[in-house]
Amino acid sequence: MANPPVPDIIYTKVDEAPQIASASLLPIIRHFASAAGVSVGTKDISLAGRIIAAFPEKLTAAQRQPDDLAELGELVKTPVANVIKLPNISASVPQLVAALKELQSQGYDIPDYPEDPQSDEEKAIRARFDAIKGSAVNPVLREGNSDRRAAIAVKNYAKANPHSMGKWSPDSKTCVTTMASGDFRSNETSATLTAAQAGAARIEHVAKDGTVTVLKDKLSYPAGTVVDATFMSATALETFLAEQIEASKRMGVLFSIHLKATMMKVSDPIIFGHAVRQFLKPVFDKHGAALAAAGVDPNSGLGALMDRVAEMPNGAAIAKDIADAMADRPPMYMVNSDRGLTNLHVPSDVIIDASIPALIRAGGKGYGPDGKAADTNCVIPDSSYASVYDEAIRYFKATGALDPSTAGTVQNVGLMAQKAEEYGSHPTTFLIPADGTVRMVLANGDVLHRHTVQAGDIWRAASTRQAAIEDWVKLAISRQKAEGCQAVFWLDETRAHDAQLIAYVKPMLAAAGVADKFIILAPREATRLSLETIRRGENSIAISGNVLRDYLTDLFPILELGTSAKMLSIVKLMNGGGMFETGAGGSAPKHVQQLVEENHLRWDSLGEFCALGESLKFLAEAKGNPKARVLGDAVDVATQGVLDNNHSPLPKVGQTDNRDSHFYFALYWARALAAQTVDADLAGHFAPVAKALTENEATILAELAAGQGKPADLGGYYHTDDAKVAAVMRPSATFAKIIG
Ligand SMILES: NC(=O)C1=CN([C@@H]2O[C@H](COP(=O)(O)OP(=O)(O)OC[C@H]3O[C@@H](n4cnc5c(N)ncnc54)[C@H](OP(=O)(O)O)[C@@H]3O)[C@@H](O)[C@H]2O)C=CC1
Ligand SMILES: O=C(O)CCC(=O)C(=O)O
Numbered sequence: 240m241a242n243p244p245v246p247d248i249i250y251t252k253v254d255e256a257p258q259i260a261s262a263s264l265l266p267i268i269r270h271f272a273s274a275a276g277v278s279v280g281t282k283d284i285s286l287a288g289r290i291i292a293a294f295p296e297k298l299t300a301a302q303r304q305p306d307d308l309a310e311l312g313e314l315v316k317t318p319v320a321n322v323i324k325l326p327n328i329s330a331s332v333p334q335l336v337a338a339l340k341e342l343q344s345q346g347y348d349i350p351d352y353p354e355d356p357q358s359d360e361e362k363a364i365r366a367r368f369d370a371i372k373g374s375a376v377n378p379v380l381r382e383g384n385s386d387r388r389a390a391i392a393v394k395n396y397a398k399a400n401p402h403s404m405g406k407w408s409p410d411s412k413t414c415v416t417t418m419a420s421g422d423f424r425s426n427e428t429s430a431t432l433t434a435a436q437a438g439a440a441r442i443e444h445v446a447k448d449g450t451v452t453v454l455k456d457k458l459s460y461p462a463g464t465v466v467d468a469t470f471m472s473a474t475a476l477e478t479f480l481a482e483q484i485e486a487s488k489r490m491g492v493l494f495s496i497h498l499k500a501t502m503m504k505v506s507d508p509i510i511f512g513h514a515v516r517q518f519l520k521p522v523f524d525k526h527g528a529a530l531a532a533a534g535v536d537p538n539s540g541l542g543a544l545m546d547r548v549a550e551m552p553n554g555a556a557i558a559k560d561i562a563d564a565m566a567d568r569p570p571m572y573m574v575n576s577d578r579g580l581t582n583l584h585v586p587s588d589v590i591i592d593a594s595i596p597a598l599i600r601a602g603g604k605g606y607g608p609d610g611k612a613a614d615t616n617c618v619i620p621d622s623s624y625a626s627v628y629d630e631a632i633r634y635f636k637a638t639g640a641l642d643p644s645t646a647g648t649v650q651n652v653g654l655m656a657q658k659a660e661e662y663g664s665h666p667t668t669f670l671i672p673a674d675g676t677v678r679m680v681l682a683n684g685d686v687l688h689r690h691t692v693q694a695g696d697i698w699r700a701a702s703t704r705q706a707a708i709e710d711w712v713k714l715a716i717s718r719q720k721a722e723g724c725q726a727v728f729w730l731d732e733t734r735a736h737d738a739q740l741i742a743y744v745k746p747m748l749a750a751a752g753v754a755d756k757f758i759i760l761a762p763r764e765a766t767r768l769s770l771e772t773i774r775r776g777e778n779s780i781a782i783s784g785n786v787l788r789d790y791l792t793d794l795f796p797i798l799e800l801g802t803s804a805k806m807l808s809i810v811k812l813m814n815g816g817g818m819f820e821t822g823a824g825g826s827a828p829k830h831v832q833q834l835v836e837e838n839h840l841r842w843d844s845l846g847e848f849c850a851l852g853e854s855l856k857f858l859a860e861a862k863g864n865p866k867a868r869v870l871g872d873a874v875d876v877a878t879q880g881v882l883d884n885n886h887s888p889l890p891k892v893g894q895t896d897n898r899d900s901h902f903y904f905a906l907y908w909a910r911a912l913a914a915q916t917v918d919a920d921l922a923g924h925f926a927p928v929a930k931a932l933t934e935n936e937a938t939i940l941a942e943l944a945a946g947q948g949k950p951a952d953l954g955g956y957y958h959t960d961d962a963k964v965a966a967v968m969r970p971s972a973t974f975a976k977i978i979g
């Protein structure tokens with residue numbers, strides 16, 4: 240049987256707030272798109288969906304699901320790809336286990352997560368779960384480099400309606416602390432593979448007695464790939480963390496640690512576990528063996544630890560020792576002080592790209608256990624990128640907060656294609672089992688990298704392909720040409736990896752005759768220059784690697800626009816397709832909590848609106864469908880209408896919420912289509928829709944508001960009940976009738 244045709248646009252099914260918002264928005268999109276003959280399909284890349292797809296054996300036929308992520312991973316390598324990608328959960332172990340338990344409670348016969356796999360069968364199950372863990376979706380789909388910026392309408396709106404910014408005081412004690420040695424930055428080595436070195440590679444551990452263990456075989460790198468290797472010394476990390484816990488107490492500031500335990504799914508949970516152990520050192524010194532025997536894994540956080548302790552026979556005594564140890568430590572930066580959730584409870588609750596910008600927006604304040612804002616020591620163990628936040632904090636302390644009503648903008652061109660750099664490194668990251676050396680050996684016998692390591696160190700290799708680098712430089716050249724503004728490569732010539740990239744960048748810029756249009760600066764200097772530039776109301780393009788792409792596309796939008804939800808995020812796929820990410824933020828777990836408690840969804844779909852407009856215009860070009868362009872242009876008018884008329888969601892129950900904003904989006908979209916003169920058919924089709932929506936505005940808003948203030952039942956958290964979610968998100972019969 241022939242494969243069914245690929246829908247014109249694929250809209251992803253995800254998790255948490257964006258997925259709940261889709262229950263309201265997607266029917267609107269489908270209704271409008273169908274008038275232009277545009278089909279919109281979905282692919283399920285949610286955490287629950289991925290778990291179901293990975294364990295079909297004992298499921299009923301009705302429960303089984305195909306592996307949509309794998310299909311989508313193939314599609315993005317083809318020119319027909321046109322994907323609207325919403326943010327999905329990159330699961331930490333506690334999230335993965337919670338999603339699994341929910342599925343089991345719904346009657347899905349899926350095995351438990353083996354925390355400490357022993358038998359071959361358990362190891363095989365664990366391997367399947369490990370593939371679902373962490374950032375398992377984005378690296379698969381991102382077959383192109385990243386262009387993230389604020390649309391002009393969005394930036395102008397933010398200037399006219401500046402969000403509130405916390406005040407900075409010159410004597411703020413808030414600071415960034417990072418390791419001076421022994422970290423990934425300090426130990427990095429990097430090389431670009433010659434033709435003779437291309438091909439297979441393997442990573443080996445050589446123990447002190449000469450025993451060789453292959454850590455990873457069958458790697459394969461084409462010529463021109465930049466391959467890095469480095470390690471984090473466990474001893475240096477422990478010493479550093481112990482010092483910072485003491486220093487925070489001495490300085491009278493909150494202790495906080497900022498990692499990316501989701502995307503750096505092998506290294507960062509281990510670093511997080513070290514922080515848990517150091518913070519509770521007296522407890523681990525006294526009860527370490529008992530805790531280990533009870534299956535406590537500090538990498539899963541204090542929350543999971545406390546749950547285990549509660550089940551232990553001497554749990555009460557250990558819990559008291561934990562409370563005593565905490566009382567003797569500096570106060571901790573809290574995720575939720577009302578619920579007693581600390582920075583160390585769950586590894587995925589504090590994610591550096593979102594956490595530090597929010598703290599900077601607040602004038603350098605975090606929330607302490609007493610629920611009060613306080614100065615904070617922001618501990619970022621690896622020093623590769625800590626200088627960006629350190630410089631930003633120093634700059635704001637000296638000069639005061641940024642004024643969003645006059646600030647310019649920093650756009651980003653990010654190198655991320657083909658699992659570029661650290662964010663593609665999890666299959667080649669290892670917790671070192673014993674003292675010795677780790678080496679990367681190439682097919683021609685060359686030892687490309689070699690490090691002397693100790694048991695407990697975290698060793699990793701990352702690679703960046705020539706085709707991805709060249710595509711990124713070309714994207715930077717075309718974006719600079721389009722904007723005509725300052726453009727800075729955030730590369731540090733003294734860092735091993737960056738030096739290899741600079742060797743690509745400089746000749747390409749020279750060959751294109753545009754070397755004078757670009758500056759190359761190390762992250763600290765680039766941060767300072769970019770902040771000074773936007774303070775003057777001017778613009779800059781940050782051309783960065785993958786990690787800084789992630790960090791900067793939250794940092795600058797959060798300062799300039801108040802949120803990264805409103806970003807335009809385009810991934811021009813290297814084989815000709817398009818992927819349009821919705822905003823630069825995540826899935827906002829606390830928004831779901833609020834919806835469940837009081838039926839108010841504060842999720843802002845502006846990122847979805849922006850992505851939809853781009854996707855339709857891309858479709859018009861790719862498939863020669865002029866109606867899709869009319870639809871896409873009208874999306875831009877509608878998005879502007881939602882902004883200009885202040886119909887974006889607000890935080891409190893009773894205020895405008897996500898559903899209301901979708902109504903106005905549909906209203907303005909229909910009006911723009913009815914008013915345009917390019918396509919008479921579409922104008923004729925949407926004139927009655929616009930009229931009906933206009934006439935029924937008051938009725939629809941009343942129907943949307945009817946259930947607010949009361950709890951909402953979604954039938955699950957990770958695996959919700961579609962009918963229940965639809966009932967919550969589409970409560971207006973009048974609206975539903977008009978848009979079909
Ligand atoms: N592209 C992707 O797939 C991404 C996925 N993630 C995943 O998202 C989850 C949460 O990550 P986290 O680091 O907490 O970051 P989030 O961006 O989800 O949340 C941080 C805060 O940003 C604000 N926010 C983000 N998006 C929106 C939006 N559309 N509308 C309104 N407010 C928004 C909310 O703040 P407030 O309401 O207080 O203003 C929210 O509490 C994790 O599972 C992570 O793995 C994270 C980043 C990207
Ligand atoms: O894939 C992830 O875990 C998060 C991605 C992210 O934060 C980003 O791309 O901005």
Ligand SMILES: [Mg+2]
Binds near residue numbers: 592789790793823824
């Ligand atoms: Mg991010």
